[in-house]
Amino acid sequence: MQLCRAGTLALFEDIDRTTFSQQPHPEFSPVGWHLGHIGYAEALWLLEHCAKSQLPPLTKDGKIIPYRHLLAADGLLKGERVNLPTLAEICAYLDTVRKEVFDYLERAPLDEEERLWRFIIQHESQHSEIIYFLLQLQRRSSLNPQFSETQLITDNGQLTETIAIPAGEFEMGNDTIDALDNERPCHRVYLDTYQIDRYPVTCGQYRLFMEAGGYQNRQWWTPAGWEWLQANQFTQPLYWIEDSAWDDRPVCGVSWYEADAFARFVGKRLPTEAEWEKAASWDAAANRRRTYPWGEEKPNAHLCNHDCIKQKQQGNSAIQNPTTPVTAYPAGQSAYGLYDTLGNVWEWTSSWFDGYEGFEYYPYRGYSQVYFDRQHRVLKGGSWATRPWALRCSFRNWYHPGVRQILAGFRCAIGRG
Ligand code: AVJ
Numbered sequence: 001m002q003l004c005r006a007g008t009l010a011l012f013e014d015i016d017r018t019t020f021s022q023q024p025h026p027e028f029s030p031v032g033w034h035l036g037h038i039g040y041a042e043a044l045w046l047l048e049h050c051a052k053s054q055l056p057p058l059t060k061d062g063k064i065i066p067y068r069h070l071l072a073a074d075g076l077l078k079g080e081r082v083n084l085p086t087l088a089e090i091c092a093y094l095d096t097v098r099k100e101v102f103d104y105l106e107r108a109p110l111d112e113e114e115r116l117w118r119f120i121i122q123h124e125s126q127h128s129e130i131i132y133f134l135l136q137l138q139r140r141s142s143l144n145p146q147f148s149e150t151q152l153i154t155d156n157g158q159l160t161e162t163i164a165i166p167a168g169e170f171e172m173g174n175d176t177i178d179a180l181d182n183e184r185p186c187h188r189v190y191l192d193t194y195q196i197d198r199y200p201v202t203c204g205q206y207r208l209f210m211e212a213g214g215y216q217n218r219q220w221w222t223p224a225g226w227e228w229l230q231a232n233q234f235t236q237p238l239y240w241i242e243d244s245a246w247d248d249r250p251v252c253g254v255s256w257y258e259a260d261a262f263a264r265f266v267g268k269r270l271p272t273e274a275e276w277e278k279a280a281s282w283d284a285a286a287n288r289r290r291t292y293p294w295g296e297e298k299p300n301a302h303l304c305n306h307d308c309i310k311q312k313q314q315g316n317s318a319i320q321n322p323t324t325p326v327t328a329y330p331a332g333q334s335a336y337g338l339y340d341t342l343g344n345v346w347e348w349t350s351s352w353f354d355g356y357e358g359f360e361y362y363p364y365r366g367y368s369q370v371y372f373d374r375q376h377r378v379l380k381g382g383s384w385a386t387r388p389w390a391l392r393c394s395f396r397n398w399y400h401p402g403v404r405q406i407l408a409g410f411r412c413a414i415g416r417g
């Protein structure tokens with residue numbers, strides 16, 4: 001818990017008031033709201049719910065405020081969350097909550113409450129990744145970076161290899177104590193043979209799509225995707241860097257619509273979530289699932305590119321897009337030989353976010369269940385900013401298909417699907 005918090009707070013070093021409290025994009029709340037919300041969730045679940053104590057006070061302009069409505073996920077609309085206490089006031093609040101939480105820990109019945117305590121770490125980990133990319137986004141728009149002029153680079157063709165995954169059952173999901181409600185229950189899934197890319201789609205490959213008029217040609221887009229494109233007039237991914245040095249990095253900052261259009265352009269398709277998870281986690285020889293593609297060892301710097309939020313952020317492009325070449329982590333391969341499934345960039349799948357059979361919400365309906373609405377696509381794998389506690393093959397992220405801020409790329413599949 002303390003490690004997780006240290007990483008969260010490091011993001012707020014040298015932040016100015018505007019960056020802290022402005023809404024960075026209509027889809028997202030201010031970073032200061034996320035910080036307060038982290039403390040609120042901890043207080044709500046561990047202090048009010050478990051310890052049966054009062055919510056600790058939060059002050060704004062020096063006065064104690066009733067903050068439940070401000071900091072709950074189902075309170076104010078995202079655009080109304082700008083009227084925040086200062087960073088110092090929110091940090092004081094987080095400290096008070098944490099101190100009471102640790103006092104309570106002395107007498108807490110952990111055998112009953114372990115899942116909820118672990119949920120709180122998972123929850124903060126996810127919000128700190130969101131804070132990370134929102135800060136990056138705001139820094140980027142204030143810097144107005146000078147990107148080098150277009151350089152024509154052709155893909156070397158080495159990174160488009162696909163792997164055939166034999167037909168058969170595998171075990172999907174996760175029943176361990178850290179698993180969130182939407183990962184449960186573990187269940188067997190049969191898949192026919194399919195092929196999936198060994199690597200995520202690279203910037204070099206994506207450039208070919210851009211140069212071939214991919215953004216101008218309706219034929220690659222679904223009707224909803226084309227409508228979205230016409231409304232927004234994008235011509236490149238959000239985090240595009242026009243530099244051939246990035247050609248072997250995964251493309252990053254694409255919506256689901258762009259990922260889907262690229263896949264059609266190359267005659268492939270997006271994998272389903274099950275296809276992605278099988279290829280990343282199934283060890284056919286041992287007939288068992290792995291927590292991580294490489295096995296059970298916890299993520300570290302030799303296995304995948306993650307947790308970059310530990311690095312102090314600076315305004316240079318290397319930090320703005322700290323992706324690594326898709327070939328950089330051979331030790332992190334899955335049993336089937338996929339690279340880069342965890343870390344680097346999130347990967348869109350063709351699946352709607354839905355509950356597995358036997359789903360039971362935890363700790364509240366609004367955590368996952370309200371998003372089972374066929375409006376959200378599943379993303380897998382985590383990004384360079386994902387905290388290690390949220391990195392595993394069974395983890396499920398979800399967003400509207402038009403969202404581009406979330407450090408997402410994709411890989412393609414072939415086969416009937
Ligand atoms: C899984 C990232 C989509 O931000 O809504 C945080 C995570 N849920 N608090 C979100 C979450 C409740 C969730 N995502």
Ligand code: FE
Nearest residue numbers: 037041073123
């Ligand atoms: Fe939350």
